[in-house]
Amino acid sequence: MAGVVRRIFANLPRINTCNYVKTPLLSILPSVTSKFYSNVPTPYEIVDAQEDRKTYQGVIDNVNRQVAEKKQGRLFAVVHVAGKQVKITEGDVFIVEGYWPPDAGDKISLDKVLLVGASDFTLIGRPLVQRGLVRVEATVIEKNVSHTKTHFRKKRRKQYMRINFYRTPRTMVRVNRIEIVGEVNHPPAVTGLETRIF
C-alpha cells in the first residue's frame, strides 16, 4: 500500500531539493549485516552535506540578495501571541483577548515568529524561524474591556434561571514594523558561554 502511494506522490509536481539517503544497507557496510541493528541512515539524515548545500544554496542566496537590496516588498508574518497565532502585516491592529500584562504605550517585540512571507518567498519556521532573523515591533495602543456579555441559563418548568454578566479584557496592539534583519540560514554564533558554568 505504502509503495503504491509513494509512486502516486512521485508523479505529482513538487520541489525536489532533497538529498536524503535511500541507499540500501549492504552498499554502505557490506561486512556488517546485523539482524538487530540497522546501519541504514535514519530518514532525513544528511550524508553528503556538500551535495545537500548545493541544492538549496541558490534559493537562499536569492532570498538574501533580495533582502540586502530591499526588494522584498511588504512582509507579513504569523506570530504567536498569548496562545494564539495571528497573521499580521505592517500597520495592522490586532486584539489580544483575555489577561495580558503589557500596558498601553508599551513597545514590544514579538519574537515567536512562525512564518514570514514576502511577494517572492516564504520563510517557514520549524516551529519558529531562526531567532534574530526577523524583527516584529509592535505598540500596545489601548487596553479596555469588551462589551457586556450576558450568560443566561434557563430550564423550562424547573424553576431554574441563572443570569451572569461578564466582560473580558482586551488589548489592542499596533504592528509598527516587520523586517528581516539577519541572513537566512546564517545564524549568529552563540557567544558568552565561556563564563557559564552550566
Added chain:
Amino acid sequence: MVFTTAVNFVRSRGPDEFWRKRKVFKLAAAYIGRSRNCYSIAIRSVHRALVYATKGRKLKKEDFSNLWDTRITAGCEQHDINYHVFKESLARNNILLNRNTLATLACWEPFTFKALTDIAHKRASEDGITPPKENKVLYIPKRGSQSKN
C-alpha cells in the same frame, strides 16, 4: 413602610413594577408584534433570545472551526493532497501552524500555502503517509439473515 409579617416583606421586595418591566421591554424594543409591547409575551421571547445568545457564542466557535477545515480542505484539493496527510506531514516537519492560520493562508496567501503543500508532499512521499481509510460498513444485517437458535 412597616411590615407586620415576613411574608409581606418578601412580597414587596424588589424594584417597582414599572422599572422591573422596563428592563425587559428595552431588550424587546426591536421585536415584532405583541412581543414588543405585551410583558407576558415579551419576557418569554427575551428569555429565549438570551439563551440563544449564550449558546450561540459556543456555536460560533464551532462554526468557525468547521469553516477553517473547509477552507484548508479546499486548498489541499487544489494541490492534490489529502487534508489528513497534509496535517500529519506538517506536524512531522515540526511546522506548528494552527488551523486558523492555515485557513487564512489558504485564502489569502496562495503561494505560501502552495509552499506548505509542497513540503507536505515531499514528507508524505518520504514517509509513506497514506490518507486514512474511509469508514466502510462491513456488515449489513438483512432480514432473515440471523438464524434462530
